[in-house]
Amino acid sequence: MSGCGAPDQSVVVTGVDTTTETVLSGKVFAEGAPVGGAYVRLLDSTGEFTAEVVSSPEGDFRFFAAPGDWTIRALHRSGNGQALVTAQGPGVHAVEVAVA
């Protein structure tokens, strides 16, 4: 276990059991191009904050969540945006967020 350090936010999910973990993985875009350094916030189905990561230089982020409906909200110097994702069960669920 790597303590409490945030994992590498790369889109390739390695070292994770995706048969049991519900992974929400995706990219942040600004003006059509991936953008790093965005603050990506995971909100649950009631809008309650659950977790936050910073997108990688390639715009990638990921969360270890649970099945259900989630909102992913991104904040960046260039603007904010959000997207909805529904995870039916374990596995990797892809999502894209545009900020403007």
Added chain:
Amino acid sequence: MSRENVLVSAAWSEENLGAPGVVFVEVDEDTTAYEGGHIPGAVRIDWRTELQDQVRRDFVDRAGFEKLLSAKGISNDDTVILYGGNNNWFAAYAYWYFKLYGHDAVKLLDGGRKKWELDGRPLDKDVVERAETNYSAQEQDLSIRAFRDEVVEAIGTKNLVDVRSPDEFSGKLLAPAHLPQEQAQRGGHIPSAINVPWSKAANEDGTFRSDEELKAIYGEAGLDGSKNTIAYCRIGERSSHTWFALHELLGHQDVKNYDGSWTEYGSLVGVPVELGSGKEG
């Protein structure tokens, strides 16, 4: 307790970069963030390797803290401005830790690294060298640190504030959702605890909510102002954020942080554990 005594704004901080007697210190969950760019002149403290004993599960002792701050070039007279990522979780933890060892002149940069970056303020990668000092620490102030026996005794008597997310509180998740979920401990929460996620105390940009908003949040959640309070989370960092809100911003008198938190409590044999939202009964 005045907000100005414990918090500084990003604008104030930028104006005071390099000011004599002011030392900026970055403490991050992601301990590599500093290398990618830090506030000019700021030194780094690694919470994992420098604030934790590397063998036992505990903090570095008083002599260790003195050695650490001396090596960082921080003196007893310096005003330390702490900031970090993840809404200042670990900066708040370091703030509480500095207070534990008696450093009074310590403040948090409101909003931390996030606010600084969203504002587009400067970061650099320069190596920061500060002359070594001869720092002198106090014995731990245990009036702000709770241990497990005290927490068990507090069930049903003191305010227990579980500041984790609702899914961690209910037992659905064992760690924040940006971390893997394999953990040894049982899921759930300490009976009689109220669940006020740390994030309730923060605005979206990472700054703390106003005193009026904070009073309303904790009041509506059922925090009894006439009772003493113990805050906990998973490893004691998010609860430092709430400890800051309750003790430093709202001025509640007897507030302790239980740094053992759920990783300790959820691993104890024989203690009571409650599942669910805690609102059913």
